[in-house]
Amino acid sequence: MPNAARTLDKRVAILPLLAKIKSESVRASLSHIEHHRELNFWDFGVRATPQLSVNDSVKIICGTTCYSGRLIHKINDPTGELGDQLGWARQFKAPWRNISVLSIDSASPISEADIKAISSSSRQTAPNFYSPAALTRKPEALIEGSVVELTLSTYERDPAARSACLNHYGTRCQVCGLDFGETYGELGQGFIHVHHITPLSHVRESHVVDPTKDLVPVCPNCHAMLHIRDGEPLSVESLRDILAAGSNNLSKSKPLGSA
Structure with a gap:
């Protein structure tokens, strides 16, 4: 879970x-709780937050740590300030x-x-983001443009x-x-994805990253191919070999329209 160490491990x-x-609205909300002096903060998301009430007991599982506490206040902040x-x-x-204001005990x-x-003993309030059942659509109902609310867990990345x-x-x-700069000129200058050789979803906790050993720049197409299989991603070297083999096969194939 992102941001855990910032506001769950220590009070603000x-x-x-x-x-x-x-x-002004956020200042007004904070003024209601200033007598607490120090508290913890968390975002449970748009589905779960409305189902929580002040003084509810909460447990937040982040990696291998379970934080237990009580809900003190809820703050809506459209700007994200x-x-x-x-x-x-x-x-x-x-x-x-x-944003939920908590007292983590x-x-x-x-x-x-x-x-x-x-x-197994909890009530699910929202489908998992990667659940196939949650994303299934009937073939006859291919309607676009409606708002679909999804929830997901993401992992904090250090810029x-x-x-x-x-x-x-x-x-x-x-x-x-x-x-991208060479291909698209100024529009693509500096654009690139950065691939985690060991996915953060596998680590599931804060750790020290070596930018030259754990990260590598890849284009979006290659990034998608690195993660196309379930489980472990392909290595950069393996995908490089696959790409080279595909290029060789393409060069050997006959041009369209040839006899």
């Missing part, structure tokens, strides 16, 4: 935070809008078996690690050699 002082906020001030990394450039290790037991990776490798795809 309310008065200094209040002094930085410009939004509060999340920015809390130092939360925006996911897909989207602001954190539904304890943090303890939790095993995979414990997580399964909790899941400094990305920058260090690109400083080392440059912005050329390390699989196919594509440079």
